[in-house]
Amino acid sequence: MLIDVVLIVFGVAMVLYGADRLTEGASSLARRLNVPEIIIGLTVVAAGTSAPELFVSVVSALKDTPDLAVGNVVGSNTMNSMLIVGCAAIAAPLSISRSTVKKDIPFAFVASLLLVVIAFDSFLSRFDGILLLMGFAMFMVFTLTTVHTSQNLSESHDVRLANIWLSAFYVVLGLALLVVGSNLFVDSASNVAYALGISEGVVGLTVVAGGTSLPELATSVVAARKGQAAIAIGNVIGSNVFNILLILGLTATISPLPINGITTLDISVMLLSITLVWLFSRTRYTIERWEGVVLLVGYLVYLVWLLHSL
Numbered sequence: 001m002l003i004d005v006v007l008i009v010f011g012v013a014m015v016l017y018g019a020d021r022l023t024e025g026a027s028s029l030a031r032r033l034n035v036p037e038i039i040i041g042l043t044v045v046a047a048g049t050s051a052p053e054l055f056v057s058v059v060s061a062l063k064d065t066p067d068l069a070v071g072n073v074v075g076s077n078t079m080n081s082m083l084i085v086g087c088a089a090i091a092a093p094l095s096i097s098r099s100t101v102k103k104d105i106p107f108a109f110v111a112s113l114l115l116v117v118i119a120f121d122s123f124l125s126r127f128d129g130i131l132l133l134m135g136f137a138m139f140m141v142f143t144l145t146t147v148h149t150s151q152n153l154s155e156s157h158d159v160r161l162a163n164i165w166l167s168a169f170y171v172v173l174g175l176a177l178l179v180v181g182s183n184l185f186v187d188s189a190s191n192v193a194y195a196l197g198i199s200e201g202v203v204g205l206t207v208v209a210g211g212t213s214l215p216e217l218a219t220s221v222v223a224a225r226k227g228q229a230a231i232a233i234g235n236v237i238g239s240n241v242f243n244i245l246l247i248l249g250l251t252a253t254i255s256p257l258p259i260n261g262i263t264t265l266d267i268s269v270m271l272l273s274i275t276l277v278w279l280f281s282r283t284r285y286t287i288e289r290w291e292g293v294v295l296l297v298g299y300l301v302y303l304v305w306l307l308h309s310l
Contacts, residue, residue, distance in 0.1 A: 001195050004141025004188040011185030019051040025170025032164045050242040051174075055182040055249045056208060063191055067261035069251050070124070071204020073243045074262055074270050078205075079213045080176065080236045080243075081273035082299035088224035088232045089292025096233055101253060105278045107139060107265040108237045111244045114269045119267055122259045124252040126225065132249030139241055189193065201261020202306060233287075237277040269302050 053076050060069035087095060096105075114135065118128045185208070193203040223232040251257065276298070280291040 001192060003178045004195075005108045006247060007184050008192065008207070009182045011188060012184075014181025015055065015185060016212070016215050018174045018181055020174070021170045022051055022174025022234070023089065025174060029171060030168035031169060033297055050247060051178055052182075052211070053213075053239075054247045054250070055178040055278045056211075057247050059179075059182040060186050061251045061255040061257060063186055063190075065186060065203040066255075066257040068186060068189065068204040068208055070169060070248070070257055070262050071201045071266075072208045074115075074266055075205035075209025076213045076272050077197075078266075078270045078302070079209055079217075079288065080240055081270075081277050082295045083293050084213065084217050084220050085233065085236055085277055085287065086168065086292045086294075086296030086299065088220040088236075089287040090289050091221050092224045092227065093289055094224060094233055094283035094287040094292075096285045098285060100233060100237070101278070101285060103142075103280045104174065104234070104237050104252045104283060105190045105274070108240045109274050109278055111135060111139075111269075112274050113242050115244050115248065116267050116271055119259055119262075122247065124257040124259065126253050126256055128195050128201075129252030129254075129256075132245045133253060136241070136249055139245060146197040161255060170239075182246065191196065195209070197231045199261040201263075201266075202309075205262070205266060206303070206306060216302050233281075236277075273298075 024098070054074055057069040058074050060072065076119075114132070118124065118131065158277050178242075189208055193199065220232040220235050224236070224237065248257075273295075274297060275288070280287045283291075
């Protein structure tokens with residue numbers, strides 16, 4: 001088991017570093033090829049932060065561990081909305097734009113509600129996966145048609161314009177690390193779960209979700225401390241939508257997912273978490289420190305319940 005634990009840590013490190021290399025390389029490569037920066041921000045950067053969840057979920061499904069795949073997404077979204085937003089708001093109150101409160105967060109809520117509905121029969125079919133992918137396509141069209149072309153997302157990020165060949169190398173390296181790291185992580189996490197008698201669903205909701213949500217946690221807390229609330233909250237909302245519509249949609253389309261270890265309560269807590277973020281955001285368009293404490297405490301209570309139910 002000790003070897004498996006070491007491999008879990010090593011796998012997480014590979015996945016996180018791979019996501020970082022992929023994001024940096026793809027951003028630099030796209031800008032070298034004169035792709036509009038707004039497109040880079042809405043696609044490459046957003047996809048890069050969700051890359052760990054994508055690869056872990058797809059690999060889990062292909063290795064016939066569907067509870068890890070679903071638990072990863074459900075756990076990551078709950079962690080994003082409660083733990084990450086909570087920590088970011090405690091670090092510095094988050095000012096939320098009206099457009100985010102009226103458009104982006106409601107879309108994330110609808111995506112969560114859609115998952116609750118289609119997972120009611122404890123099975124995600126290929127049809128469900130295609131439905132989620134269609135929702136993701138609608139989200140991208142909606143985002144691209146409502147955003148102002150004058151916005152420059154890269155102004156908040158110091159993205160190094162590397163040599164085009166070095167950028168391409170980073171993309172390949174990042175993808176390779178994500179694939180290898182995901183395989184290590186899924187295999188080792190499954191072995192530890194079996195050895196301890198813990199269900200794969202609980203492992204997916206906690207260990208796997210925590211490992212793949214580290215980029216969002218670091219990004220949001222640092223952004224909040226720097227007064228960049230839009231990045232902090234946008235990172236979470238975008239990641240939640242990507243996780244449900246793109247990642248689960250793609251995973252279920254590749255391999256239908258029976259849901260055994262993820263309970264109705266787990267999915268309900270995920271829906272409640274984004275609902276709380278939405279409600280708190282509507283109060284003076286700010287998530288205050290005390291509201292961040294409520295989110296953080298709520299997540300800790302849920303985590304204690306998960307561990308107690310083992």
